[in-house]
Amino acid sequence: MTSTASDTLHSTQTELEKLVSDLRSLMANKDLDSVPEIKVLRQRLDDGMHSVRDAAVRAAQEAAHQAKDAARAADRYAHDEPWRVAGAALAVGALVGFLLARR
Numbered sequence: 001m002t003s004t005a006s007d008t009l010h011s012t013q014t015e016l017e018k019l020v021s022d023l024r025s026l027m028a029n030k031d032l033d034s035v036p037e038i039k040v041l042r043q044r045l046d047d048g049m050h051s052v053r054d055a056a057v058r059a060a061q062e063a064a065h066q067a068k069d070a071a072r073a074a075d076r077y078a079h080d081e082p083w084r085v086a087g088a089a090l091a092v093g094a095l096v097g098f099l100l101a102r103r
Helices: 003-027 030-034 038-080 082-102
Strands: none
Touching: 003 038, 038 082
């Protein structure tokens, strides 16, 4: 997994944890105990937070798995077809050199 993907995943997890913490703090507010439906609402919100957290973790794990698969496929291709990769790198380098020389 690349550093950028890892940073994004970590940032998303941090934001989700902060949201959950803020929501739990709100739900723990004793002033809300006077409302009869608050217990049901708290349970529904807590269940929803767990579902969202689980879904986010599964999505992040799947994205990481797909990124690793793509990296493995690229690595395999580079090893199986080294001359094609070298040729493509040469072509890209020549194009970049040509564009920089025109400046």
